[in-house]
Amino acid sequence: MEEKxxxxxxxxxxxxKIEVYLKEVGYQAVKRALKExxxxxxxxxxxxxxxxxxxxxxxPAGVKWGxxxxxxxxxxxxxxxxxxxxxxTFKDRYIMSHNPHLMIEGIIITCFCVGIHxxxxxxxxxxxxxxxxxxxxxxxxxxxxxxxxxILETGFDLDVFVHRGAGAYICGxxxxxxxxxxxxxxxxxxxxxxPASIGLFQCPTVINNVETISNIPQIILNGAEWFLKKGxxxxxxxxxxxxxxxxxxxxxxxxxxxxxxxxxxxKYAGGMKEGKKLKAVFPGGMSAPILKADxxxxxxxxxxxxxxxxxxxxxxxxxxxxxxxxxxxLKVVTRFYSHESCGQCTPCRIGNSWINKIIKxxxxxxxxxxDIDNIIRLASxxxxxxxxxxxxxxxMPILSITxxxxxxxxxxxxx
Amino acid sequence: MSPEFSDQTKxxxxxxxxxxxRKEAAILPLLHLTQREFGCISNEEEKIVAEILGxxxxxxxEVVSFYTMLNPKPVGKYHIQVCSNLSCFLMEAEELIDxxxxxxxxxxxxxTPDKKFTLTTVECLGACDxxxxxxxxxxxxxxxxxxxxxxxxxxxx
Ligand SMILES: Cc1cc2nc3c(=O)[nH]c(=O)nc-3n(C[C@H](O)[C@H](O)[C@H](O)COP(=O)(O)O)c2cc1C
Numbered sequence: 001m002e003e004k005x006x007x008x009x010x011x012x013x014x015x016x017k018i019e020v021y022l023k024e025v026g027y028q029a030v031k032r033a034l035k036e037x038x039x040x041x042x043x044x045x046x047x048x049x050x051x052x053x054x055x056x057x058x059x060p061a062g063v064k065w066g067x068x069x070x071x072x073x074x075x076x077x078x079x080x081x082x083x084x085x086x087x088x089t090f091k092d093r094y095i096m097s098h099n100p101h102l103m104i105e106g107i108i109i110t111c112f113c114v115g116i117h118x119x120x121x122x123x124x125x126x127x128x129x130x131x132x133x134x135x136x137x138x139x140x141x142x143x144x145x146x147x148x149x150x151i152l153e154t155g156f157d158l159d160v161f162v163h164r165g166a167g168a169y170i171c172g173x174x175x176x177x178x179x180x181x182x183x184x185x186x187x188x189x190x191x192x193x194x195p196a197s198i199g200l201f202q203c204p205t206v207i208n209n210v211e212t213i214s215n216i217p218q219i220i221l222n223g224a225e226w227f228l229k230k231g232x233x234x235x236x237x238x239x240x241x242x243x244x245x246x247x248x249x250x251x252x253x254x255x256x257x258x259x260x261x262x263x264x265x266x267k268y269a270g271g272m273k274e275g276k277k278l279k280a281v282f283p284g285g286m287s288a289p290i291l292k293a294d295x296x297x298x299x300x301x302x303x304x305x306x307x308x309x310x311x312x313x314x315x316x317x318x319x320x321x322x323x324x325x326x327x328x329x330l331k332v333v334t335r336f337y338s339h340e341s342c343g344q345c346t347p348c349r350i351g352n353s354w355i356n357k358i359i360k361x362x363x364x365x366x367x368x369x370x371d372i373d374n375i376i377r378l379a380s381x382x383x384x385x386x387x388x389x390x391x392x393x394x395x396m397p398i399l400s401i402t403x404x405x406x407x408x409x410x411x412x413x414x415x
Numbered sequence: 416m417s418p419e420f421s422d423q424t425k426x427x428x429x430x431x432x433x434x435x436x437r438k439e440a441a442i443l444p445l446l447h448l449t450q451r452e453f454g455c456i457s458n459e460e461e462k463i464v465a466e467i468l469g470x471x472x473x474x475x476x477e478v479v480s481f482y483t484m485l486n487p488k489p490v491g492k493y494h495i496q497v498c499s500n501l502s503c504f505l506m507e508a509e510e511l512i513d514x515x516x517x518x519x520x521x522x523x524x525x526x527t528p529d530k531k532f533t534l535t536t537v538e539c540l541g542a543c544d545x546x547x548x549x550x551x552x553x554x555x556x557x558x559x560x561x562x563x564x565x566x567x568x569x570x571x572x
Contacts, residue, residue: 164443
C-alpha cells in the first residue's frame with residue numbers, strides 16, 4: 001500500500017481528542033514553527049513545497065500568502081474553506097471529523113506566518129455534528145495554550161471561530177464565502193481586488209481549503225524537499241481522492257499526486273460494481289469536464305488533467321456505468337447548476353435554467369432538431385462571461401458531455 | 416406576542432455577537448439558533464433577529480431566502496432530506512425518493528398532515544461514499560435501501 005500522510009493516523013481511536021492527538025502526533029509542528037522559525041522562513045518552506053490548493057483551482061498556497069500586504073495597519077484574516085459543496089466531494093469531512101487538530105495546527109502555523117490573529121472556519125451548514133466536534137477541539141486547544149493569548153509564550157495571539165453556512169454551493173467560491181461570512185447573500189465579488197488585499201471586512205484575507213491547510217504541519221516537520229518527493233516536482237504531496245459512484249469500494253484514497261486514474265478506480269476502489277461496465281468519469285468533481293472510459297489512463301495531477309482538457313478540481317472521482325443514460329446525467333448536472341446559480345450574472349442565471357428546461361423537454365420525449373446546438377451555444381455563452389467561475393463550472397460538464405456523447409444525446413432527440 | 420429566546424440561547428447570542436467586528440456578520444449563526452428554537456424563520460422571527468442586529472427585517476428576509484437550509488415555514492418533527500445529486504443518483508436515489516413519497520403519501524416539499532414528516536430532495540450532502548444518502552434532521556444515514564428506510568422510519572415516534 002502507498003504511504004499515507006494526512007490520513008496516516010485516521011484509524012487511531014479518539015484521535016479527535018487532544019490527549020490522544022498529543023500522545024500520538026503532538027502539536028510538534030506548531031512548536032517548531034512558533035519557537036524555532038521566523039514567519040519568512042515558513043513562507044519560504046511552503047513556497048518551495050509547491051503546495052497547490054486542494055479546493056479546486058490549484059493555486060500555490062505559498063504564493064497566495066505572499067500576496068498579503070504586510071505594511072497595513074488593518075487586521076488580517078484567515079478563512080478556512082470547509083464548505084465542501086462540489087458534488088462528489090467528501091474528503092474534508094473525513095479530515096475534520098477524524099483529525100481536527102491536524103487542521104488546527106495548520107491554521108496556527110498559517111496565521112503565524114502571515115501575521116493573522118483571527119481565523120474563521122466556514123463550514124457547510126449540513127455538517128452540524130462536525131462543526132460541534134471542531135468547536136470542541138478548538139476549546140481543547142485553547143485550554144492547552146495552543147490558541148488564545150501569548151501562544152506557547154511566544155507573544156503570538158490567535159482566535160479561531162467556526163462559522164456555519166446554510167446551504168448554498170456558491171458560498172464555497174471564495175468571494176461568495178466572504179460575503180456570506182459578512183452576513184449577506186453569497187454573491188461573489190468582482191476580482192480584482194483579490195481577497196489577499198481586500199477580503200473579509202475589507203481587510204487582507206487568506207482563503208484556503210481544509211486539505212491545503214492540513215498539509216502545512218508536515219511541511220514544517222519534514223521540509224519542502226521531502227514534500228516534493230511525496231508528489232511531483234511542480235505539485236508536492238499527496239491528494240485525498242474521493243471515489244464515488246458505481247464502484248465496489250467507494251471512499252477516500254490518499255495517494256501521491258500523479259497516480260493513474262485507472263489504478264485509482266480499478267486497483268484502489270476495487271473496480272466497477274458487480275456486472276457493471278465503465279462508461280465515463282468525472283475526475284475532479286462534477287464541474288470538471290468528463291472523461292470517457294478510454295480516456296482514463298491518465299495521471300492525476302493538475303497539469304496532466306489540464307493537458308487532457310479536464311481538471312483535477314477537488315479530486316472527487318465520480319464513476320458512471322454503461323447503463324446510465326448521459327441525458328439523465330445532464331439532467332442532474334443542469335438541475336444542480338440552475339438551482340445553485342446565485343443569479344447575479346445573466347449568462348449563468350438564464351443559461352443554466354434554459355439548458356435545464358431543454359434537457360427536461362428532451363427527456364419527456366419532446367426533443368427537437370437543433371436542441372443540442374442550442375445547448376452548446378448557451379453553455380459556450382457562460383464560459384468566461386460571469387463574475388465568478390460558477391458559469392465555467394456549469395459549462396464544462398455540459399459542453400464535454402454534449403461533445404463526447406453527442407450521438408447518444410441525439411438519439412433521444414430524434415423522433 | 417413576539418416569541419422570546421430562552422435564557423440559554425440569549426447567552427449564546429451574546430457570545431456569537433462578540434466574535435465579529437460587525438454585528439451583521441452574526442446573522443447566519445443567529446438564524447441557526449432561531450430556527451433551532453422556534454422551528455422556522457417566519458416574519459415574526461425575522462423581526463427579532465433584525466432587532467438584535469440593528470438592521471431592517473427585509474435585510475434578514477434577503478438572507479433567509481438565499482439559503483436552502485433556512486425554513487420560512489415550519490417543517491415536520493422529522494425533516495427528511497434525500498440527496499438527489501449525481502453520486503446518489505447513480506446509486507438509485509430516485510427509486511428511494513419514489514418509495515418515500517409513496518410511504519409518506521406526500522411529494523417533496525410537503526409535510527404529512529400529522530406534522531410528523533417533511534420530505535425534501537436536496538443537492539449533494541457531501542456523503543457520496545455512502546450513497547444513496549439522506550439526513551433526518553441533522554443525522555446522516557447512508558447506504559440506504561427500502562428495508563433500511565422502513566427500519567429507520569419505524570423507529571421514529
Ligand atoms: C462555484 C465554486 C464553488 C467552490 N466550492 C469550494 C468548496 O466547497 N470548497 C473549497 O475549498 N473551494 C471551493 N471553491 C474554490 C474556492 O473559490 C477557492 O479557490 C479555494 O477555497 C481556495 O483554497 P485553496 O487554494 O486552498 O484551494 C469553489 C469555487 C467555485 C467557483
